[in-house]
Each structure stands twice: as C-alpha cells, then as structure tokens.
Amino acid sequence: xxxxxxxxxxxxxxxxxxxxxxxxxxxxxxxxxxxxxxxxxxxxxxxxxxxxxxxxxxxxxxxxxxxxxxxxxxxxxxxxxxxxxxxxxxxxxxxxxxxxxxxxxxxxxxxxxxxxxxxxxxxxxxxxxxxxxxxxxxxxxxxxxxxxxxxxxxxxxxxxxxxxxxxxxxxxxxxxxxxxxxxxxxxxxxxxxxxxxxxxxxxxxxxxxxxxxxxxxxxxxxxxxxxxxxxxxxxxxxxxxxxxxxxxxxxxxxxxx
Numbered sequence: 001x002x003x004x005x006x007x008x009x010x011x012x013x014x015x016x017x018x019x020x021x022x023x024x025x026x027x028x029x030x031x032x033x034x035x036x037x038x039x040x041x042x043x044x045x046x047x048x049x050x051x052x053x054x055x056x057x058x059x060x061x062x063x064x065x066x067x068x069x070x071x072x073x074x075x076x077x078x079x080x081x082x083x084x085x086x087x088x089x090x091x092x093x094x095x096x097x098x099x100x101x102x103x104x105x106x107x108x109x110x111x112x113x114x115x116x117x118x119x120x121x122x123x124x125x126x127x128x129x130x131x132x133x134x135x136x137x138x139x140x141x142x143x144x145x146x147x148x149x150x151x152x153x154x155x156x157x158x159x160x161x162x163x164x165x166x167x168x169x170x171x172x173x174x175x176x177x178x179x180x181x182x183x184x185x186x187x188x189x190x191x192x193x194x195x196x197x198x199x200x201x202x203x204x205x206x207x208x209x210x211x212x213x214x215x216x217x218x219x220x221x222x223x224x225x226x227x228x229x230x231x232x233x234x235x236x237x238x239x240x241x242x243x244x245x246x247x248x249x250x251x252x253x254x255x256x257x
Contacts (some may be wrong), residue, residue, distance in 0.1 A: 001254045002027050003103065005148040005223060007034040007204070007247035011069070015047050017244040023050060026249070029073050032094070032105030034150045036067035060091035067091040068107050068149075074098070083130045093131070095138070101256070102142045104135065106149035111170030118170050124152070128179045132186070143228035144256075147188070150204075150221050150247065153180045155190070158199040159219040171220060188224040191236035191252050201238055204247045212246075223252045232256055 004026060008014040011033065023031070040048050040057045049055055054075040060066040068091055070079070076096040082088050094105040109127050113119030131147075139145055153176045157163040166172045184190060192201065202217025211217065223236065235253040242248050 001029045001256055002251060003146060003148065003223065003254065004028040004031045004249050004251035005034070005105070005150075005221060006031070006249040007107070007150040007221060007245060009035050009245040009247060010037045011043065011047065012038050014244045015044070019244055020046050020050065022242065022244065023053075023071065028071070028251070030096070030098070030103055031071040032103070032148050033069040033071070034067075034105070034107035036069050036091075037064050038067065039063070056094065056096075058091045058094055061089040065090070066107055068094050068105050070094050070096055070103075070105050072096070072098070083127070083134060087127055087130055092127070095134075097142070100142060101144045102138055102146070104131070104145070104147040104149075106131065106147060106151075108150060108152045110152045111173065111176060118168075118173065121170060121173065121175065124170075125175065125179055128183075132183060136186075139226060143226060144232075145226040146223065146229065146252075148221075148223040148251075151180065152220055153177060154218045154220050155180050155184075159202075161199075161202065161216040161218070171218065183224065187227055189227065189230055189233075191223045191225055191233055192219075192238065192250070194230075194233060195236040202240065203238055203250055207246050215240075221247060221250050223250060225252070229254065 039059050054072045056079055057069045058081050076098050078097050080095040092107045096103045109124040111118050111121035111124040154160040154172050202219050203221035205212035205217040232254045234255050238250045240248045
C-alpha cells in the first residue's frame with residue numbers, strides 16, 4: 001500500500017502544471033493533499049472526481065485559503081474533520097478510517113502572522129496539542145495510525161539548509177520543535193528518518209532566488225506512524241524531483257498483507 005502526501009500550494013495552479021496526469025501515474029492507494037485553496041465547485045470534473053478514485057474535500061471558510069483533500073482507490077468507512085469549534089474553520093483536517101487503518105491528512109498552521117511576527121505560534125501549538133489528544137483517543141480502538149501532511153515545523157538542524165539563520169523563524173522556533181519532539185516521545189515514528197539519515201533531504205523550498213535549484217530547503221512535511229505499523233513499513237521517500245508546487249510529494253510503502 002502506497003500512501004502519499006503533498007502540499008500542492010493551490011490545486012488549481014498545480015493542475016495547470018500537470019497534477020491530473022501525475023495522479024494517474026503516482027501509484028498511490030491513498031493521497032492526502034494540503035493547501036488546496038479551492039472549493040470543489042472551482043475544480044474540473046477530472047480533478048474533482050477522477051475515474052477510479054474516491055475524493056473528499058474540506059475547504060476553509062475563507063476563500064482561496066488552506067483546505068485539504070483525500071484521494072483514495074477505495075472509499076473510507078468514514079471521515080472525521082472536526083477538532084472542536086476553535087479549529088474547524090480553516091480546512092485543516094481529515095481523519096479517514098479504512099478498516100483497522102486510520103489515516104489523518106493534516107495541514108498544520110504556520111506560526112507566522114500576516115506581518116511575519118510569529119503571532120500565530122500559540123494557535124499553531126494549540127492545534128498540535130488538540131490533534132495529539134484526538135489521535136490518542138483514536139488509538140484506544142485503532143492501533144494502525146498514520147498522520148501525514150505539512151507540519152510546518154523542521155524538527156532538527158539537519159532538516160533545513162540554514163538552521164543558524166532561522167532560529168527566530170516560525171517553523172524552527174524552540175517551542176515548535178519541542179512540540180514535534182513531544183509527538184515522537186509519545187510514540188509517533190518519523191518514517192523518513194527510519195529509512196534515511198543525514199542532511200539535504202527537504203520537502204519545501206522558497207520560491208525566491210533559485211532556492212530549489214540550489215536545494216536550500218526545509219523538511220517540514222512528514223508521514224508519522226504509530227508502533228503497530230512499524231513492522232509493516234517497507235519504504236519512506238521524498239520525491240524532490242516532482243514539481244508543480246513549492247513543496248514536493250512524500251510518502252511511505254506499507255505491507256499490510
């Protein structure tokens with residue numbers, strides 16, 4: 001089973017860069033998209049409901065902002081989208097149940113405010129903590145848990161090209177990194193780090209000054225699993241050569257036979 005995650009930075013723009021063709025060749029069984037930034041009605045039939053796929057969209061109340069989507073080869077048993085009233089208007093969450101496998105597709109908030117002042121960090125951390133609690137409750141009945149998406153946090157210095165220059169930048173603040181570490185200490189497994197070590201592995205690059213071509217990036221997108229899935233993890237990967245967004249796709253292969 002292949003699970004993929006991709007922050008498309010606007011699905012309509014990504015479609016113009018070849019998303020529909022990529023979808024048919026990516027080999028995904030389950031694909032989670034973040035930052036869709038479109039209502040389903042604003043998408044073509046081919047993108048909104050491609051043949052052979054189940055799709056589900058959660059847009060933000062604010063038009064052209066945030067939003068998540070799931071594409072899967074078989075319909076989930078059901079999908080939850082709520083963290084509670086304080087968190088439900090920005091289109092950031094889908095929790096899809098596929099038998100005993102539960103997949104959370106998540107677009108975590110950025111802590112940077114409109115004035116780049118880190119004013120949204122408390123909201124971001126609150127979202128992290130609310131989701132952590134919800135997933136902990138789900139784990140009581142479903143042990144095979146995956147959470148994937150844009151976490152908007154680089155965990156360690158090796159997860160961004162310029163850690164020293166970004167000590168005070170949201171995405172690499174101590175309190176954000178500590179919250180991510182709390183997830184790992186709570187049993188979540190960073191699948192990519194299970195299979196790959198070292199630096200230079202990034203999932204997002206600034207669109208300025210040729211950052212992607214020079215691989216000056218951040219690893220802020222993850223696929224995390226709970227220990228019940230670790231024996232089934234066959235591969236974890238980042239597809240940095242896939243363009244169409246300022247992020248690239250990433251994913252895992254699970255053997256659940």
